[in-house]
Amino acid sequence: MKLETVKSFILIVLIGISIILSYTLWSYQPNSNQTIGGEIADNEMNAGGRDDLKKRELIKPSDIIFHMEQDHYGFSDARDRDSLFAEMQNWIISDFEMYSDVSVSIERSPQAIELIFPEEIPLEVLDSIFTFSLNDDDMEPSGSMERVMISFIADSKSLQLEFISPEMDQLAVALVNDAKTYEYMVEKIADLQKSELTEYLVINEDINPVYFPAGKMDLQKYSITPTEINPSLFVNILFTNPSVVRETRSQTIGQTYFTDNRQMNVYQDGMRMEYISHVTPTTDGFNRISEEGLLDQSIANINSHSGWTQAERLNQEYRLEEIDSDSNKVSFQMYYHGYPVFNNLGLDTIEQVWGVNQNNLQLIEYNRPLFKFDNQFFPRTVDDFQSGEFILSYLESNEDISMEDIQDVTIGYELKYQRDDEASEYIEMVPAWYKKENNIWQKLYITDEKIPRGGN
Structure with missing residues (x-):
């Protein structure tokens, strides 16, 4: 074969290969299902939870206290407290009035009911939590409240509601003018020997009263199997x-997803994520967001991707825990059987931080669990759970604790994540006592040397 013929043949082959490659490139369509770390991210914007939660479902009191002059009572089962509050949300509230003069004296009945919330609630969202009459549509409340005191007005068979701020620097009052509601609550507070109510202890009564149950509570610990949420879903979100x-x-750090200005880290064997945007918010006068605006934005954002991964059938949910307008942060605490859940690795809260960039709200941080409760099994009664009297004696006798600094005392569930091997993981929910100081919850570790004599 002549050399020219060979060259011509090779040239034809190369031209053919070039045409095939060009056609392949021209006809290529990028797959919308991006492969991340060998897994398909299908662009689904759904974390598998609820997408319809409202403020009235996320804002609930941490306690409802029945006052009988010097004695105080609360619910033996926290779920009964939640049921009563759900009834209260349907009361028709009217005659709402803000008083600019806080020296105005509001008379309270000797018997009263107090609602205590875990966080200051902006008064602007009251009509989202409670039901107001049409006559109060034009009310313009301002400020915040942390407690609601309900008094009985016998003459008119009505209930008086005081919305109390933490600093006692403002006053808002309203009425429930319904005789049936009045009689129902009178009956409830008159029979405090019912099994659903138990006596409560109180500390710091004159400055910032803190209530917690007396006696021994009948509590159980549970084992729960979790279902993990694929982090690639949040890459899409x-x-x-x-x-x-x-x-x-990395075996030591975990998974990290990142671009030039965003990063998402996955920790605790894929059970928790931390997201941060490195876009710097503007620092002009528009950077501060109102508490109501923060709350609305955060709830809408989590709803948008079905991020409320809670299991109502297992009595597990999320509730508002904190709104911090100084840092633009909103936190939602996990609750189980009506009690708050605590975990020092961040498996107990959904937290978001917002900023303003070019006059638009932007999500700066998003930290949350990456699991859902699946099945609950092996409930076991806790026989050695300390009584309220024991805890009171422990707090008073502990030199490292200043009683005046205690903001709250509660029973909660400690979430313990257990992983025996890759095929066996579960969560233990163990009841424990907690105290709150400097806005931080801490578990009460009862050591032998600090056990008060005679305590159980």
Whole structure:
């Protein structure tokens, strides 16, 4: 074969290969299901939870206290407290009035009911939590409240509601003018020997009263199997363009998904995530967000991707725990059987931080669990759970504790994540006592040397 013929044949082959490659490139359509770390992220914007929660479902009191002059009572079962509050939310409230003069004297009945919330609640959201009459549609409340005191007005068979701020620097009052509601609550507070109510102890009564149950509570600990949420779902939710997201994996650090200005870390064997946007918020006068605006934005955002991964059938849910307008942070605490859940690794809260960039609200941080409760099994009664009297004696006798600094005392569930191997993981929910100081919850560790004599 002549050399020219060979060259011509080779040239024809190369031209053919070039045409095939060009056609392949021209006809290629990027797959919308991006592969991240060997897994398919299908662009689904759904974390598998609820997408319809409202403020009235997320804002609930941490306690409802029945006052009988010097004695105080609360619910033996926290779920009964939640049921009563759900009834209260349907009361028709009227005659709402704000008083600019806080020296105005509001008379209270000797018997009263107090609602205590875990966080200051903006008065602007009252009509989202409670039901107001049409005549109060034009009310313009301002400020915040942390407690609601309900008094009995016998003459008119009505209930008086005081919305009390933490600093006692403002006053708002309203009425429930319904005789049936009045009689129902009178009957409830008159029979305090019912099994659903138990006596409560109180500390700091004159400055910032803190109530907690007396006696021994009948509590159980539970084992729960979790279902993990694929973190690639949140890659789709939190990153504008998932196709450019890069991933690294480390046995010590965990998984990291990142772009030039956003990063999402996955910790605790895939059970928790932390997201941060490195876009710097503007520092002009528009950077501060109102508490109501923060709350609305956070709830809407989590609803938008079905992020309320709670299991109502297992009595597990999330509730508002904190609104901090100084840092633009909103936190929602996990609750189980009506009690708050605590975990020092961050498996107990959904937390968001917002900023303003070019006059638009932008999510700066988002930290949350990456699991859902699946099945509950092996409930076991806790026989050695300390009584309220024991806890009171412990607090008073402990030199390291200043009683005046205690903001709250409660029973909660400690969430313990257990992983025996890759095929066996479960969660233990163990009841424990907690105290709150400097806005921080701490478990009460009862050591032998600090046990008060005669305590149980």
